[in-house]
Amino acid sequence: MIPMERASAHERRMLKILRALNAQDRATLIAFGEFLLAGGASLDAPGGEEVPVAAAPSAPRHEPRPPAERPIAAIKRLRRVYPMLDPGEMLPETSALMAAHVLQGRDAGEVIDELEVLFATRYESRYGERAGAPEAGLDSDAGPDQDARSL
Template sequence: MLSPVSSLPREQRQLLRLYSRLDASRRATLHSFAEFLCQQQDDEKQQDAAVAEQQAPVDIPRPEEESVVAAMRRLTKTFPMIDRDALLDKATSLMTSHMLQGQPAAQVIDELEALFEEHYHIYLKKQ
């Protein structure tokens, strides 16, 4: 009958042999270091998940009736990863065309959505 240790992978058996040769103080140090490495690995996984989550737009459906200002709020929440400064000039120009020149809200919102999509694709290329 095989011992439980002999069924372990080679690296784990080697680690157990090394561990058994250490005194109590060094075993505690090794244990602390192993806990540190596990915590570091868990933190990296959480960061990777957060980055992946940031890359995906938030699915906020467009309401049938929506003002241009409400659309800007929705799109800002939909694409939180986009640098707002990068699209501020164009977005302001579109909003102004609606407010001062009477361009229909639906048309301006379509253009705003296209603008945010464009900047989202730029964001993805930089990642």
């Protein structure tokens, strides 16, 4: 007989909740769990050892926003654009925006717009003076009044 690992109390509770939901709510719960996993993943190895992290670049690497992008994909794209930002520090804001989309039905485009502003603002506040150089791929004819919402 194959030994089976006993599920933890949290795992049993999540399974009970999942089974009690209708199909649409199950999909929402799974999508939210995947979002949390993508944004809140620890840099610690299972044994408690730290995983070495490569040095992050100091300038964002612009990626154009695809048409019909979903908020989870936008978060992944913005994490690639701003790898120097700690996703754990941004988790409360990104979680709140995802919850507004998933649980309250807020428009995906609006949520993505706010995510882009959040990432750009966080980058500017953290790297302020070093952020003065224009990003690759952005229009160079943008005026000085251009704000983070136009990214």
